[in-house]
Amino acid sequence: MQTFYIIAFLSIVFSILVISAKNPVHSILYLILTFFTFTIHYILMNAQFLAIVNFIVYMGAILVLFLYTLMLINLNKESEPVKPFMVKVAAVFGGGILAVALVSSLKLLGTSAPVVLKDPNLGLVKNLGKVLFNEFLLPFEVSSVLLLSAMVGAVLLATKDKEPKATI
Amino acid sequence: MESLTNTIQAVPLNHYILLSAIIFSIGVMGVLLRRNAIVIFMSVELMLNSVNLLLTAFSVYRGDAAGQVFVFFIMALAAAEVAVGLAIIVMIYRNTNSIDINVLNRLKW
Numbered sequence: 001m002q003t004f005y006i007i008a009f010l011s012i013v014f015s016i017l018v019i020s021a022k023n024p025v026h027s028i029l030y031l032i033l034t035f036f037t038f039t040i041h042y043i044l045m046n047a048q049f050l051a052i053v054n055f056i057v058y059m060g061a062i063l064v065l066f067l068y069t070l071m072l073i074n075l076n077k078e079s080e081p082v083k084p085f086m087v088k089v090a091a092v093f094g095g096g097i098l099a100v101a102l103v104s105s106l107k108l109l110g111t112s113a114p115v116v117l118k119d120p121n122l123g124l125v126k127n128l129g130k131v132l133f134n135e136f137l138l139p140f141e142v143s144s145v146l147l148l149s150a151m152v153g154a155v156l157l158a159t160k161d162k163e164p165k166a167t168i
Numbered sequence: 169m170e171s172l173t174n175t176i177q178a179v180p181l182n183h184y185i186l187l188s189a190i191i192f193s194i195g196v197m198g199v200l201l202r203r204n205a206i207v208i209f210m211s212v213e214l215m216l217n218s219v220n221l222l223l224t225a226f227s228v229y230r231g232d233a234a235g236q237v238f239v240f241f242i243m244a245l246a247a248a249e250v251a252v253g254l255a256i257i258v259m260i261y262r263n264t265n266s267i268d269i270n271v272l273n274r275l276k277w
Contacts, residue, residue, distance in 0.1 A: 004179045008187045015191050015214055019198030024206055031210050038217055045228045050239055054220075057243050062213070062250050069254045070206060073261050083203055095197030102189035112181040118231045123224075131233045132240070143244045150248030157255035160262070 004044060011037035028066050035059050045115070047123030184225035191218035205257050205267040209250070216246050 014034040021027040035058045042051035083091075121127050132140060191214060198211030220239045227235025261267050 012190055015194045019194060019201055019211060024204055027207055027210060038221060041221055042224060045224055047224050047236055050224060050236055053243060057247060062247060065250055065254060073267060088201055091197055091200030094200055095193045098196055099190060099193035106182060106185055114178050114180050115225060115229045117228055122233055123236055128233055128236055132237050136237050139241060143241055146248050147244060150251050154251040154255040158258050
């Protein structure tokens with residue numbers, strides 16, 4: 001029980017550091033740490049498949065993509081845009097209002113039952129694979145089409161436009 | 169692994185909802201606060217991840233595997249979204265030499 005609170009505290013601290021770090025590379029590195037704490041949350045809930053997928057896909061693939069894009073773009077200190085102070089205050093205020101609204105609506109629920117893992121096999125690869133390929137077979141195939149179209153779209157968008165030919 | 173999962177048994181569901189709500193709000197704050205397009209994207213990832221955590225917690229709470237399968241689909245969606253979004257950012261950078269979102273106000277009005 002104690003472990004959850006320590007890890008939850010760490011994930012909140014790292015996610016605050018993500019949005020407050022001046023250097024974008026630092027905020028990507030803090031994002032990696034945040035996702036690592038999420039992986040620990042999944043392990044604590046015995047969702048082993050999701051823990052592995054979160055580790056490989058998020059920390060491996062997506063953040064490497066972010067880092068590579070950042071290096072391609074080659075930001076320097078002067079080009080880092082800064083918002084005016086009042087806009088920052090308004091942004092923090094707006095986010096805080098959202099948090100207060102969510103938390104206070106949670107208070108109306110009263111006390112809740114603890115999260116108890118009834119079936120220890122719930123998050124294992126074997127069980128999830130059976131569910132995925134029986135009930136969710138069509139969405140699984142559709143998601144492969146989605147990934148393919150995303151790949152084609154990314155290549156199409158990121159390639160340089162050719163110089164328009166001079167009209168004869 | 170058994171002893172590890174026994175440690176979680178006493179955490180109320182409300183605390184998971186609280187954690188997810190706080191991290192989601194931090195993501196919203198990041199979107200409003202920053203002007204760097206890549207950092208805004210990372211805040212969106214933060215929001216997606218907090219929803220993933222909440223879905224997993226509910227899935228464990230209800231003993232239903234469908235929630236965890238849904239998290240898997242959200243991860244596939246996030247990967248596709250990041251690929252296309254970063255391609256758009258690279259394209260914008262090539263055209264305007266900046267990724268400040270305030271430069272991109274030509275669609276306004």
